[in-house]
Amino acid sequence: AQSVAQPEDQVNVAEGNPLTVKCTYSVSGNPYLFWYVQYPNRGLQFLLKYITGDNLVKGSYGFEAEFNKSQTSFHLKKPSALVSDSALYFCAVERWSDYKLSFGAGTTVTVRA
Amino acid sequence: DTAVSQTPKYLVTQMGNDKSIKCEQNLGHDTMYWYKQDSKKFLKIMFSYNNKELIINETVPNRFSPKSPDKAHLNLHINSLELGDSAVYFCASSRAAGVLSNEKLFFGSGTQLSVL
Numbered sequence: 001a002q003s004v005a006q007p008e009d010q011v012n013v014a015e016g017n018p019l020t021v022k023c024t025y026s027v028s029g030n031p032y033l034f035w036y037v038q039y040p041n042r043g044l045q046f047l048l049k050y051i052t053g054d055n056l057v058k059g060s061y062g063f064e065a066e067f068n069k070s071q072t073s074f075h076l077k078k079p080s081a082l083v084s085d086s087a088l089y090f091c092a093v094e095r096w097s098d099y100k101l102s103f104g105a106g107t108t109v110t111v112r113a
Numbered sequence: 114d115t116a117v118s119q120t121p122k123y124l125v126t127q128m129g130n131d132k133s134i135k136c137e138q139n140l141g142h143d144t145m146y147w148y149k150q151d152s153k154k155f156l157k158i159m160f161s162y163n164n165k166e167l168i169i170n171e172t173v174p175n176r177f178s179p180k181s182p183d184k185a186h187l188n189l190h191i192n193s194l195e196l197g198d199s200a201v202y203f204c205a206s207s208r209a210a211g212v213l214s215n216e217k218l219f220f221g222s223g224t225q226l227s228v229l
Contacts, residue, residue: 034217043117043203043220044156088154100169101218103156 003027004091006104014112019081021107023074023091032094033074034101035065039087047089050074061085081111116140119204119221126194127229134189134224136204144168145187146205146218147179156203162187163209191226199228 004025013019025031032051036044048059055067065076074091091104119136126132138145146169147159161169162181176192191198204221 036218038154041222043205043222044218045220046217049217090156101158106154106156 003102004033004093004104006089006091006107008107009105010108010110012110012112013081015083016080019076019078019085019109019111021076021089021091021109023076023104024072025074025091025093026072027093031074033065033067034092034094035059035063035074035076036090036092036103037061037087038090038106044090047076081109083111083113085109086111115221117204117206117219117221119202119224121224122222123225123227125227125229128194128196130194131190131192132194132226133191134202134204134226136187136189136221138185138204138206138219140206140208140219141185142206142208142219143184144207144209145181145184146207147187147189148203148205148220150201150203150223152200160187160189194226194228196228199226201225 006023034049035047037047038044047063048057050057050067058064063078065074067074088106088108090106092101094101117138144163146161148156149159150156159173160179164184165181178190181187201223203223205218207216207218209216
């Protein structure tokens, strides 16, 4: 079975500090990995994805994520967080065999001014 | 122009009622989805349609019936509503099923269903 785990329910950082949101995955075959962000009372928005190729993926709003096959991780990072980055972040994995997308439980990020 | 729009935004109803949520996308996408987000923000896929054909049907009570009159619309009808159906329901679309073309999902803004 495919799954993703986001070990932290909440991440709190000060504005200007680096932000990391953790994600580990478990999937048979090649993983297709995604990050989405949800702002209050809004639908999810796509941030970035890893399909193949370079392990460091760059996405929207200055976010990037690093695919690490040996650690089965796909952590989301931003070098300098903004207050406006405060939101709920979801990691997701899609199995290529049946295209089902499974989301993690989400991590709430709070960036304080 | 809203890419994926769903109505209503809020739906408050009594147990036992039947209700529908409508979704439309103007992106020309082939695939549409319904997701359910519970009170703990956990997100789970319910259904997916590709060109009006059902391709994903997760373990969902048969009180939930999706209908896709054309590939731009995917409606969700719920019969005999129960308290546990209270959640936020998100519609989404993508250009193709899966990631054949590295496609991403575009989500609507959600319908908050409250069953009293």
